[in-house]
Amino acid sequence: MLLDEIEKQYLDTTSIEHRKKYAQFFTPPLIADLMVKWLLGNKDLKQILEPAFGLGIFSRMLLKKRNNIRIKGFEVDKNIYNKSRSLFGKNKNISIQLKDYMYNDWKNKYDGIICNPPYFKFHDYDNKNILNEIEKNILCKLNGFTNLYSLFLLKSIYQLNKNGRAAYIIPSEFLNSDYGKLVKSYLVKNGSLRHVIIINFKENVFDDVLTTASILLFANDHKTDAVQFSNISSLSDLSNIEKIINTYPKNVQTNQTIKFKQLNPEIKWRAYYQEQNSIKFKHLVPFAKYGKVVRGIATGANEYFIFNLSKAKQYNIPKKYLIPCICRATDVKNLFFGENDIDELINKNKNVFLIDAVNSNNKNVERYLSIGEKREINKKYLTASRNPWYSLEKRLPAPIWVSVFNRNGLRFIRNEAKILNLTTFHCLYLNIISESIADLFFSYLLTDISKEIFDDNSREYGNGLQKFEPNDINKSKMIDLSMIDERTEKNILKIYKLYRQSVIDKKPEEKFVKEINKIFLEKFTETNFEKSKKILVQKIQSQTFFFEPNQQIKLSF
Numbered sequence: 001m002l003l004d005e006i007e008k009q010y011l012d013t014t015s016i017e018h019r020k021k022y023a024q025f026f027t028p029p030l031i032a033d034l035m036v037k038w039l040l041g042n043k044d045l046k047q048i049l050e051p052a053f054g055l056g057i058f059s060r061m062l063l064k065k066r067n068n069i070r071i072k073g074f075e076v077d078k079n080i081y082n083k084s085r086s087l088f089g090k091n092k093n094i095s096i097q098l099k100d101y102m103y104n105d106w107k108n109k110y111d112g113i114i115c116n117p118p119y120f121k122f123h124d125y126d127n128k129n130i131l132n133e134i135e136k137n138i139l140c141k142l143n144g145f146t147n148l149y150s151l152f153l154l155k156s157i158y159q160l161n162k163n164g165r166a167a168y169i170i171p172s173e174f175l176n177s178d179y180g181k182l183v184k185s186y187l188v189k190n191g192s193l194r195h196v197i198i199i200n201f202k203e204n205v206f207d208d209v210l211t212t213a214s215i216l217l218f219a220n221d222h223k224t225d226a227v228q229f230s231n232i233s234s235l236s237d238l239s240n241i242e243k244i245i246n247t248y249p250k251n252v253q254t255n256q257t258i259k260f261k262q263l264n265p266e267i268k269w270r271a272y273y274q275e276q277n278s279i280k281f282k283h284l285v286p287f288a289k290y291g292k293v294v295r296g297i298a299t300g301a302n303e304y305f306i307f308n309l310s311k312a313k314q315y316n317i318p319k320k321y322l323i324p325c326i327c328r329a330t331d332v333k334n335l336f337f338g339e340n341d342i343d344e345l346i347n348k349n350k351n352v353f354l355i356d357a358v359n360s361n362n363k364n365v366e367r368y369l370s371i372g373e374k375r376e377i378n379k380k381y382l383t384a385s386r387n388p389w390y391s392l393e394k395r396l397p398a399p400i401w402v403s404v405f406n407r408n409g410l411r412f413i414r415n416e417a418k419i420l421n422l423t424t425f426h427c428l429y430l431n432i433i434s435e436s437i438a439d440l441f442f443s444y445l446l447t448d449i450s451k452e453i454f455d456d457n458s459r460e461y462g463n464g465l466q467k468f469e470p471n472d473i474n475k476s477k478m479i480d481l482s483m484i485d486e487r488t489e490k491n492i493l494k495i496y497k498l499y500r501q502s503v504i505d506k507k508p509e510e511k512f513v514k515e516i517n518k519i520f521l522e523k524f525t526e527t528n529f530e531k532s533k534k535i536l537v538q539k540i541q542s543q544t545f546f547f548e549p550n551q552q553i554k555l556s557f
């Protein structure tokens, strides 16, 4: 989406490394304009805060529309701060401070707060101290994995004056992730959230950030007791946001308006804004009935721990210290991965070994360990917490691998070679029930119906990319395989074997998977779909989750 000239110029003259270091992704003017309009809806708008200033797109727009306001901005990057200072010249309405927003200004309250906060993962910033800062001031405890953008948001809500308005644009991931539960609990308890607008354009809203964005609008008034969820999927839909803003506090009544006492922080809020595929099917059970997904092995320093044959030769590492392991998803081409496949990768000198140096008394291995210490591999985030630093995470080979990022639904791979895998795949382990019907279970995982049901629990990334964390799958639903009679099972297994053979022969016949899918569809499609949809909406709208006023939310690390 088009950026303003000022931001474009900055992008052209600043290195990607610098921008990444400070999480500098800029808000497109079309979006900024709508967020500014929400703030202007507060007729008493005087004191405004822009917590992650950048080049001040929001302030530039606000000052064009009002001249009786005062804006305070925070920015931590001296480079962009200097540029902004010269941009705003001697404008008396604005003061920009070269300070970290999270540690400053807790005492002040504002009539308007507008922000596109930095997106850092929890281990890319000083999360312990910032979490303490939030807990101390807001009196709530948070999950240690909380992303920095949510912490910006919590602080800003706390700093809203009576009748104050806030507009934030952030990735929608927190609405559907585990750490987000505690943030959502706070939003529900606080009661000033008015609109959640999910932007899911075919193209990325932000230059090179891979996430779907959402605009959150807050009003610290008592004019409504409900939150409205809206979806925006194209530029032409943006005018809907303007309608939303103009009609406030009236809501356009839709199924997507949910009262605070019905909003459940424990569930993925996607249930409130996206039709769930699973309601099209019947006889569903928790996925956990059949298996458990955990993430693959994280080494903490792949380039050090991973080997191919030439590297093994170079350092003279004996084979017994090298464990076969899939390190890159692109090395696995087919849905059945057998011993021939791993041999082929080894012979092609691919990186498919991990060094396992624990209990080794081999001189060459020891030499390699001292090289690691010289390179300070032992002081990295993950290795530093292990004893010894070069020990590997313990995992049994998983019978099924699960792809982490997907464009066309989840991909499951049968690991017939029984080898380990890095985080490039998740590991799916079977239990007593699924072990005895492993082929039937895997047949189901191959089908579109399984993908459709899993989709309900994916995390959106922009550009049609989906991500699944292990728990997204563990908490999904799947069809109840015990509903399948013996004859049908035999039929499915017959087709499955034909499919497997066609893949192994490198001539995959997708018609077999379609046939299996059809069998499942016949058995599990909800015939009275409209009725079940109605029941679901009623269920969501009648569930009640009460928070006592001023109750301290019990949240844990």
Ligand SMILES: C[S@@+](CC[C@H](N)C(=O)[O-])C[C@H]1O[C@@H](n2cnc3c(N)ncnc32)[C@H](O)[C@@H]1O
Binding pocket: 022, 023, 024, 025, 026, 027, 051, 052, 053, 054, 055, 056, 057, 058, 074, 075, 076, 077, 080, 099, 100, 101, 102, 115, 116, 117, 118, 119
């Ligand atoms: C995502 S950019 C948004 C910039 C601008 N407001 C916009 O919307 O185009 C976030 C900005 O916040 C700054 N920043 C990062 N961490 C910060 C912090 N702890 N306190 C204040 N600013 C911070 C970054 O340098 C960057 O300029």
